[in-house]
Amino acid sequence: MSDMEAALNAARTRQIGGDNLGSSLNPTPDSGSRYDKPIVAAQEDGLPIIDISAFLDPSSSQEARQTTAKAINAACVNYGFFYLTGHGIPVSKLDEIVSLARDFFSLQLEEKNKIKRFDAGGPEGGDGARGYQGLGENVTGGLQDMQEAIDWYRDWDEDKKEAGDGGPCSVKTLQGSNLWPEKPAELKEVYLDYIERVKKVGEALVHAMGVALDLGPPARTTEQNTEDEEVFVRNCDTSFWVMRMIGYPPLTNPHTPGTGIDQFSCGAHTDYGCVTLLLTDPTPGALQVQLKDGTWLNADPIPGAFVVNIGDMIERWTNGLWKSTMHRVIHRGNKSRISVPFFYEPNFDAVVKPLKKCVEETSGKPIHEGSTYGDHLLTKVFSNFYYSKRTDW
């Protein structure tokens, strides 16, 4: 049996609750009706497609920007999801990202574990977040996700690092260094270059979102929370981005409504921050987006386009005018699926609270009193790796 098969079998056993890790992660699927809603095979007109080029080209007209902004507003009100084109990253570059990911995941487990993620504060020097996670290590809604992945984050400022409680080398959650695989040799360089490019797309997108909300012309201020059309740009100027490279083996017992079979490649969740720019291989029928009526729409990839969705911080800033939409992955194919989401997020210490204009346009009452993106992220990181929440970060 190959390493991969062995890991897969072990994770499967855990997922059905037959193993020690499984006992603390006892599958208690949320069997609420939202999970049992039917899957929509196709939708007449699918998710909207938005061309972002007007916000990347400094010479574009106001009119072109307004057209894009209006389309973004409609997509965010109706779906919280859309396809993004006009981003300027060549398809050859996108293909390289996917194929390097596939090469990494096809390595022996021993090789992949050389950059294993470890809990923060421990003797291994892990920061609880960065590094390789094997099948079943990630948890969504109390269920193990059938995926393996590497997470990279923005570097933590050297002068702000705090010691963990585990002695020399131990660090607090998220305060470690990124772990890069030795194989494939070119992965690090290609991915670092990609991160620089995709960050620019993220910045253009959050700028367009400020315009879409009609927050008014830039006040040219350094005051982070001045509520103009550049409010998101300022609050992301040191974006605490996350890049996740994921390998999904085909599921043997994929979630089937009404049967109690609940294996997910990635359980239903919302993303945490501002905008997710998702790149995947061409596998259809895996990513599903929940529509307002509770049904699930297959968001199949369009070559060269990102699938974009908004995260919890945008929902909070907009006071729920734009929702951070629930989505999940059920991979039934017969070959491993690769996806590489890039999460363009607020600054770690950005204070995120509903914008006045959005409060007025919605219920008149703020849905949240405001807190930092970092606090939200830490809570999520803990619930991803630990069944019961820890508070000692």
Ligand SMILES: O=C(O)CCC(=O)C(=O)O
């Ligand atoms: O793989 C996908 O299609 C989506 C992954 C995802 O939603 C996530 O990692 O947050």
Ligand SMILES: [Fe+2]
């Ligand atoms: Fe997601």
